[in-house]
Amino acid sequence: MSRPLHPIRRTKIVATLGPASDRDGVLDALIAAGVDVVRLNFSHGAPEDHRRRLLAVREAAERHGRTVAALGDLQGPKIRIARFAEGAVHLDEGQAFVLDMSLERDAGDAHRVGCDYPTLAEDVAAGDVLLLDDGRLELVVERVEAPRVHTTVRVGGKLSNNKGINKQGGGLSAAALTDKDRADLKTAIDIGVDYLAISFPRSAADMQLARELLGEAGQDIGLVAKIERAEAVADPETLDDIIRASEAVMVARGDLGVEIGDAQLIGVQKRIIQRARTLNR
Incomplete structure (x- = not known):
């Protein structure tokens, strides 16, 4: 008797590896359950951690x-506030709040906080809306007096250390590939990942730069564009160019949702x- 035919499962399961998956039996259970791709998050862990985990996979x-593919995920630029002296503050609607690039890293309070992105004052202007902590808090830029950005709180709440900053509608000029990313890209080649995800590309040029950096040694690694900047979807041509420069795309709903709403x-x-399907990606 012939066995029944099963349709090919088009939806793939991606599992992020970390300390929890290092426990005995967990990795085998994940693969037995149907994991198709393991993700190595280069935002955390040392090169030897990634090497060890991929060997175990x-x-x-x-x-x-x-057959289980390995996806290395580069951190990309992290645009974050610095830290508060008390660990957290509460911002009230209508109050003034300053993002001060000259402030010491741990000296933030309910009136101002430092920022890890030194060129923020160059990227914003009066009327811009800055979204903190994945959009939970909103600040309206009133004026820029570099290195300080003066804002009014439009949506308040608790704000704690190292929370992310997005600009509504996009427009922050941070490069997609940081020095850390370039070092992690070399690690990805060395340990033998199958795919490499590029975070926050703004255009095809960011993907093309990653391909150049992979060089001959990484020519078999597929590039994945993480679509999470408003600029990447601002017009059809830009999006299509990014897709063409990649082997796959990932809809990074978190940051993209914050930037475009x-x-x-x-x-x-x-x-x-x-568009990815139309362009055979």
């Missing part, structure tokens, strides 16, 4: 007779998927 996949996210997500 290869061995476990062989035991289970499975939740109301626009679903439609834009569908457009990204449709």
Whole structure:
């Protein structure tokens, strides 16, 4: 009797590795459960951690007779506030608040805080909206007196150390590939990942730079563009160029949703998927 035919599962399961997956038996259980791709998050861990985990994946996949791909995920630029002397503050709607690039890293209070992005004052102007902590708090820029950005709180709440900053509508000029990313890219080649995710690309040029940096040694590594900046979806040509410069795209809903707004996210997500399929990615 012939066995029934099963359709190919187009949706793939990606699992991020970390300390929890290092425990005995966990990796085997993940692969047995159907994981197709393991993600190595270069935001955390040392090169030897990633090497050890990927070796364990290869061995476990062989035991289970499975092909499991490895995705290295570069951190990309992290635009964050610095730290508060008391660990956290509460911002009230309507109050003044200053992002001060000259302030000591641990000296923040309820009136001002430092910032890890030294050129913020060059990237914003009066009327811009800055979104903190994944959009939970909103600041309206009143004026810029470099190195300080003076704002008024439009949506308040608790704000703690090292929270992210997004500019509504995009426009922060941080390079997609940082010095750390360049070092991690070399690690990715060395340990033998199958795919490499580039965070926050603004244009095809960012993907092309990553390909150049991979060079001959990394020519078999597929590039994945993480679509999470408003600039990447601002016009059809830019999006198509990014897709063409990549082997795959990832809809990074968190940061993208913060920059373009939740109301626009679903439609834009569908457009990204449709264009990727049309362009055979």
